[in-house]
Amino acid sequence: MAKPFLLGVLGGMGPLATLDFQRRLLDATPAQSDQQQLPTVVWNVPQIADRQKALAGTGPSPLPQLIHGIKALNQAGASYIAIPCNTAHHWYDALSEVSEAPILHIVDATLDALAQSVERPQRVGVIATKGTLDAGWYQRRLALQGIEVVTPTEEELAQWFVPGCYAVKRGALVEGGALLSRQASALFARGAQKLVLACTEVPVALEAVNAPFLHLTWDPAQALAERCSHLWQSQGVFNR
Amino acid sequence: MAKPFLLGVLGGMGPLATLDFQRRLLDATPAQSDQQQLPTVVWNVPQIADRQKALAGTGPSPLPQLIHGIKALNQAGASYIAIPCNTAHHWYDALSEVSEAPILHIVDATLDALAQSVERPQRVGVIATKGTLDAGWYQRRLALQGIEVVTPTEEELAQWFVPGCYAVKRGALVEGGALLSRQASALFARGAQKLVLACTEVPVALEAVNAPFLHLTWDPAQALAERCSHLWQSQGVFNR
Known part of the structure; x- marks a missing residue:
């Protein structure tokens, strides 16, 4: 049974x-x-x-x-x-x-959902830990769908992403949201039309500050x- | 060990x-x-x-x-x-x-917290399921602290409390909050100075509608x- x-x-x-x-x-x-x-x-x-x-x-x-x-x-x-x-x-x-x-x-769940989405952006940004970025899971699979990928620089990770995540971890959602919003803006500025929020702390913080670009994001946790x-x-x- | x-x-x-x-x-x-x-x-x-x-x-x-x-x-x-x-x-x-x-x-956690609170109301309302009310846990222990207790009538439970809880259970928080607010108002109208929200669905719904009397409640879940x-x-x- x-x-x-x-x-x-x-x-x-x-x-x-x-x-x-x-x-x-x-x-x-x-x-x-x-x-x-x-x-x-x-x-x-x-x-x-x-x-x-x-x-x-x-x-x-x-x-x-x-x-x-x-x-x-x-x-x-x-x-x-x-x-x-x-x-x-x-x-x-x-x-x-x-x-x-x-x-x-x-990653399978996210990429399957993305493949089924009606709008196909040409260029997508990925916000993730250095570990996830180095593994290349999202980049490889997005490339297979013919999508260009933009990722944070090491400097951006150190300045915005990492302190943003640790802020969430100590409950400082507004502070974390502000830092992660800056990370997101940097990727939009480099031509990303949509963002994959590939670290589960990120949507928590961006929702807490009601980030105006949330409709342009995909959320793997979702x-x-x-x-x-x-x-x-x-x-x-x-x-x- | x-x-x-x-x-x-x-x-x-x-x-x-x-x-x-x-x-x-x-x-x-x-x-x-x-x-x-x-x-x-x-x-x-x-x-x-x-x-x-x-x-x-x-x-x-x-x-x-x-x-x-x-x-x-x-x-x-x-x-x-x-x-x-x-x-x-x-x-x-x-x-x-x-x-x-x-x-x-x-109940122990709630009554201990209540015994340590600075303000001592003379009359307290208890919102709870019929099962919890019949058991008398809160009423007996409040009476031991010299506090009078007001409880919902059977009619109020049927009209407001029970449908309010089942609304929460199907995710209709605003509907549940409105019904449970009426239940709360009825107890205030009968002289309750504070309320014990002795059913864990109740604070969820009252917070969802931002009920104006939340500062007059004790929450056993809390x-x-x-x-x-x-x-x-x-x-x-x-x-x-």
Whole structure:
């Protein structure tokens, strides 16, 4: 017998982004009662080595803690797992190996949603950690769709992106939103027509300051939430 | 060796109130980094028998599903458990029996917070499900503090409270907020100087409509979140 549907969320990176993702799951599901909402078990344990520092070679690997969370979610009965953190997808293969439940990939969800969008921009900016940018996930896949990619410079990351993210992590959303808005403006100034907000702290902060260009952004956390919700809805829960 | 601190949250009643509780946990903790935030594992599975109907004798008991959630949280390593749903505390004793981790009681947290508050109202209204009101938890403990209690009539519950809660459960926060505001006004009209919002759907809806009397309310979900956060802070995490 198949396992009953239960979405495991490997969160904690950061804890606020994990809440934001849960809200997106609820919003993406047209439930008319509690019982129609998506069942989730959420591992929101932020005591995990800094992903950005690990990838920069200046800190320990978060892999042992990520594996611990994946195992806890599997033990709790998760039938699928989502990780609302782009950077953590560096360890996707290692985590998939220890997870009985399939892990939905945030980049796949985003690029699939993007491929289905009606408007096709010629040039897209990607806001992400250095680790995510270096991995090239978004750039390669966008290029395959014939889209030019603009990314932050190292200087911009140091000046706006990194301090913006850490501001979010200490709850200073307005400060974080201001810094990340400057990062976004720099990419628009270099010709980006749309932006992929490929770090889950970014939309949290930009929404907090009600950034005027939000309609020109794609949000991987949103794409991942929608994919999870579609999976749940395909269980036929709305026909019962 | 003591278990490492991990707060288990038995949620799902409803899923939105569970998110609201998680936000309160973060807000109650003066963290300067992800790593200082409270580690949680959240069971947000709303496929659980209706508590109001069960207590009215018109539906099945939620106890088996509540026990399943408590066991999953214990297996995941929870060192304490919080249940951000007043009505579910009807099954508190049965759940405590199967839980290795101590379960923090929402009524204790609220009444302790209330006993420490500087202003002492003479008359307090309690907004809650019929099940919670019939149990008399809040009324008895308030009476012990020498405070008179005003509660909704059966007619008011049927007209305002119950449809207000079910509106929240289907995401209609403004509609729910309007209905629950009328319930609150009725209690103020009968002399209540303050209100205990003893159902976790209520503050969610009243905040959504920015109810003008919010400063005259006590919120058990907030009291429970603060108790959890104090437990976490007492681990000395801010001295590390």
